[in-house]
Amino acid sequence: MRATMLVSVLVASAICVPAFGQSSPPTAPASPGAMVTTAPTGAGPQWRASKLVGVDVYNDRNEKLGDIDEVLLDASGRVSGIVIGVGGFLGIGERNIAVPLDKLKFVNEPRRSTTTTTTRPTTTGTGDRPATTTTTTAPRTADKKWSPDHVVFSGATKDSLKSMPEFKYN
Numbered sequence: 001m002r003a004t005m006l007v008s009v010l011v012a013s014a015i016c017v018p019a020f021g022q023s024s025p026p027t028a029p030a031s032p033g034a035m036v037t038t039a040p041t042g043a044g045p046q047w048r049a050s051k052l053v054g055v056d057v058y059n060d061r062n063e064k065l066g067d068i069d070e071v072l073l074d075a076s077g078r079v080s081g082i083v084i085g086v087g088g089f090l091g092i093g094e095r096n097i098a099v100p101l102d103k104l105k106f107v108n109e110p111r112r113s114t115t116t117t118t119t120r121p122t123t124t125g126t127g128d129r130p131a132t133t134t135t136t137t138a139p140r141t142a143d144k145k146w147s148p149d150h151v152v153f154s155g156a157t158k159d160s161l162k163s164m165p166e167f168k169y170n
Contacts, residue, residue: 047106051147057084057104058111059156066161068151069096084153086161098167099153106148 049071057065066086074080081098088094 046146047148048146052082055147055149055151056111057151057153060152060154062111063158065153065156065158066094072098082151083167084161086158096167097161097164103153105152105154107150107152108148111150 052068052071055068057067059065066084068082069085070083071079072081072083079101081100082104083096083098085094085096
């Protein structure tokens with residue numbers, strides 16, 4: 001009888017022990033300071049704030065207005081504005097303005113540059129040379145993965161930016 005009971009206990013433990021080994025321990029909830037190892041998924045591309053600094057800003061007419069100097073965050077970590085350096089030449093005479101994020105459109109595609117040649121008479125007198133328009137688009141390089149190609153500030157002109165209040169770091 002003892003032998004039968006001992007064999008039964010050994011068989012039952014041989015069956016149950018692997019089953020206990022397969023269950024995973026409960027996961028602890030992530031603490032607020034826990035490090036995220038994968039990037040969150042979203043509808044659009046993800047950009048690094050450090051790579052946004054220096055991105056060129058254009059208006060609707062493809063005129064360069066300046067470039068991004070700083071990304072401003074509020075206390076919750078959300079972007080509250082973008083500081084754009086406008087005016088000046090090679091950093092001399094440049095002034096900073098703060099623009100709300102909703103006024104800017106971040107564009108991933110390369111900016112198109114257009115070269116137009118006007119019609120002029122030929123020297124032989126056989127007629128006018130045809131006007132030519134060339135549109136070129138530079139390919140987007142792999143190092144631009146973490147930043148947009150450029151930013152469009154709709155409705156802005158160089159004169160309207162001069163009338164905006166200057167942003168000063170306090």
